[in-house]
Amino acid sequence: MKILVIEDERKLGRFIKQGLEQNGHVADLTHSGSEGLDQLAGGLYDLVLLDLMLPGQTGFEVLKNLRAFGLTVPVMILSALSDPATVVQGLDLGAVDYLRKPFDFDELLARIRILQRRTTTSDNVVLRVADLEMRLISHEVIKDGSSLNLTNREFALLELLLRRAGQLITKNEIAEKVWSADYDMGSNVIEVHIYQLRKKLDASGIAGLIETQVGRGYRLKTP
Structure with missing residues (x-):
């Protein structure tokens, strides 16, 4: 939250x-x-x-x-x-x-x-895309029965992407929802967190799940 x-x-x-x-x-x-x-x-x-x-x-x-x-x-x-x-x-x-x-x-x-x-309704206590599962109340991310070790910020970022799966999310929207009010829009911290999140997802066999639309934002691909 x-x-x-x-x-x-x-x-x-x-x-x-x-x-x-x-x-x-x-x-x-x-x-x-x-x-x-x-x-x-x-x-x-x-x-x-x-x-x-x-x-x-x-x-x-x-x-x-x-x-x-x-x-x-x-x-x-x-x-x-x-x-x-x-x-x-x-x-x-x-x-x-x-x-x-x-x-x-x-x-x-x-x-x-x-x-x-x-x-949190019963429909979104657990968020799923492909083989990726996020359990919001217990704060867990599961892939093929194994837990992914995400930081709090990575968890919040992935939650936003999962909730809006298939939709483009701009950098401004990510900053507003996931970062604190003093976030510097000139920094590359969002790009760094996307990179780290991709590495953890790709290591779990979910290659290319997060799509970059250059100059626009990011999208979580759906099957």
């Missing part, structure tokens, strides 16, 4: 971001409600982790503005405010979950997995 963390306590924000990335997610971090809304307006996210006591706009105001802008990204509130009225207000404004601080990080990961299962 690509997750935006909106947390003004910088040390905690960095801790959450690092923990998410170590567990297979792509994470961005902002420190105010206004910055968070700007990020959401310009990027694609699967989940927002939102503090309530933020400078500029509070978490409640962020939730109201998200819905006013027509953005439907799921939001989980992470807050030290734990009175029932505040919890109810957050959920009534559209948050899908509420986790009180301080929290155990394993519990946060478990709640994220629950949300992922809710938003």
